[in-house]
Amino acid sequence: MSFVAADQTRRQVVGVAELKVSARPGDLLVTYALGSCLGVAVWDPTVKVGGLLHCMLPSGSEHEELASRQPARFVDTGVVALFQEAYRLGARKERMLVKVAGGASVIQQGQADSFQIGKRNILALRKLLWKNGVFIHREDLGGHWPRTMSLDVGTGEVRIRCNGSEYVL
Amino acid sequence: MALNVLVVDDSSVMRAMLIRTLRMTGLPLGEIHQAAHGAEALQILDRHWVDLALVDINMPVMNGEEFIDRVRDTPELRDLAIIVVSTESSQTRISKIQRRGARFVHKPFTPEMLRDQVMAMTGVSYAQPSGSGTGLGGHRDL
Amino acid sequence: MRNPLAAELASAAIATFEQLAFLPAEVLEDPDEPDGQVTASCRVRFRGPASGALEMEVAGDFLGELAANMLGLEGEPGETERRDALGEITNVICGNVLPHLGGPTAVFDLSPPEVFPHPLPPCARPDGRLAYLALAVGGGRAAIRLRVYG
Numbered sequence: 001m002s003f004v005a006a007d008q009t010r011r012q013v014v015g016v017a018e019l020k021v022s023a024r025p026g027d028l029l030v031t032y033a034l035g036s037c038l039g040v041a042v043w044d045p046t047v048k049v050g051g052l053l054h055c056m057l058p059s060g061s062e063h064e065e066l067a068s069r070q071p072a073r074f075v076d077t078g079v080v081a082l083f084q085e086a087y088r089l090g091a092r093k094e095r096m097l098v099k100v101a102g103g104a105s106v107i108q109q110g111q112a113d114s115f116q117i118g119k120r121n122i123l124a125l126r127k128l129l130w131k132n133g134v135f136i137h138r139e140d141l142g143g144h145w146p147r148t149m150s151l152d153v154g155t156g157e158v159r160i161r162c163n164g165s166e167y168v169l
Numbered sequence: 170m171a172l173n174v175l176v177v178d179d180s181s182v183m184r185a186m187l188i189r190t191l192r193m194t195g196l197p198l199g200e201i202h203q204a205a206h207g208a209e210a211l212q213i214l215d216r217h218w219v220d221l222a223l224v225d226i227n228m229p230v231m232n233g234e235e236f237i238d239r240v241r242d243t244p245e246l247r248d249l250a251i252i253v254v255s256t257e258s259s260q261t262r263i264s265k266i267q268r269r270g271a272r273f274v275h276k277p278f279t280p281e282m283l284r285d286q287v288m289a290m291t292g293v294s295y296a297q298p299s300g301s302g303t304g305l306g307g308h309r310d311l
Numbered sequence: 312m313r314n315p316l317a318a319e320l321a322s323a324a325i326a327t328f329e330q331l332a333f334l335p336a337e338v339l340e341d342p343d344e345p346d347g348q349v350t351a352s353c354r355v356r357f358r359g360p361a362s363g364a365l366e367m368e369v370a371g372d373f374l375g376e377l378a379a380n381m382l383g384l385e386g387e388p389g390e391t392e393r394r395d396a397l398g399e400i401t402n403v404i405c406g407n408v409l410p411h412l413g414g415p416t417a418v419f420d421l422s423p424p425e426v427f428p429h430p431l432p433p434c435a436r437p438d439g440r441l442a443y444l445a446l447a448v449g450g451g452r453a454a455i456r457l458r459v460y461g
């Protein structure tokens with residue numbers, strides 16, 4: 001498994017294609033440079049367990065070996081791994097708050113976003129959650145700017161930094 | 170107390186989507202009735218107590234606009250909570266629907282858009298998240 | 312896309328496929344009419360300040376995925392669900408494009424979708440095409456026409 005167990009420090013950086021979960025109220029999970037990638041934060045308010053995923057591509061179905069080695073790389077395998085890891089710390093599906101950010105259309109040098117990875121990531125996430133009967137509680141999706149996303153494990157507060165402004169999601 | 174719901178749409182797939190979204194909200198649901206048009210819905214209302222109706226506009230036999238008029242003109246039914254879920258885009262028609270005390274969700278919608286209107290109409294705050302796993306069955310990824 | 316109505320049709324169709332069925336859709340720049348590969352079709356007639364029909368013909372096998380996604384199913388949906396899913400998608404696209412034809416206050420009535428397991432039967436007044444586009448949707452393609460009569 002590719003995700004990294006949270007250590008003793010307060011700020012836990014979640015890298016690209018990684019996920020982290022925590023049950024320690026002092027922990028702040030942070031992920032940077034969400035462009036077309038998706039950041040998915042889950043939090044169970046009863047047991048105060050939280051997790052953050054930074055996934056890159058919609059589906060691991062055509063990359064089985066990579067998806068099993070690094071599930072957080074893909075939306076479909078990454079979100080499943082995120083929920084499973086949160087369950088191991090006592091979270092329950094029916095209490096889970098899901099907040100998502102990213103999925104931008106990042107256009108470089110005036111070129112069209114022909115692969116539309118951000119949009120495809122968003123659709124893959126919505127489809128997975130719909131099939132599993134889970135709502136998105138809050139979202140900050142699309143646009144053209146990269147985002148930084150953080151989750152305060154003690155309070156469940158998710159903050160987004162994007163294009164010079166910062167706000168609570 | 171459980172909410173009895175009536176879902177009125179001539180598309181069976183759309184009725185299934187609406188019922189799935191209602192189950193996801195975690196609201197305590199009682200009986201769930203389905204009708205393919207307004208006339209069938211009125212027959213159901215004649216025989217069953219319903220707390221909330223989700224209603225399409227363009228349907229055969231009796232459309233949603235006429236159904237709402239009939240409900241509002243019937244003393245025993247006039248307070249029924251109604252959410253119109255429709256592809257209707259005419260401001261004229263939407264305003265009329267809203268003046269008759271119905272909320273409006275435009276198709277296409279996300280599950281969250283419908284959830285927000287259902288929660289607003291039923292007065293239930295969304296302090297607790299989805300009632301996911303409440304009898305939806307089938308898919309077991311999460 | 313030079314025809315503004317075709318652009319609105321594209322916008323309505325893409326939003327409908329994506330929001331109701333989680334299927335990425337994009338406009339094909341070379342919108343050849345589909346040939347004998349059409350596997351299903353649908354027509355939704357409308358009446359109001361203008362009368363006509365929205366027509367969709369689909370090629371390739373994506374109706375199963377369309378219906379399964381809409382219903383949130385993992386398994387294969389039946390024929391009834393596939394037809395109903397195509398009908399509902401066509402209906403929603405039609406309702407969303409009509410304000411661009413008649414203005415935001417115009418009132419249109421839509422007939423129930425007519426779904427066929429083959430190409431569309433000929434239209435009584437085939438001359439009324441106003442906008443046409445082809446979309447790549449999931450693993451297939453959809454040709455969408457807006458016809459307005461009179």
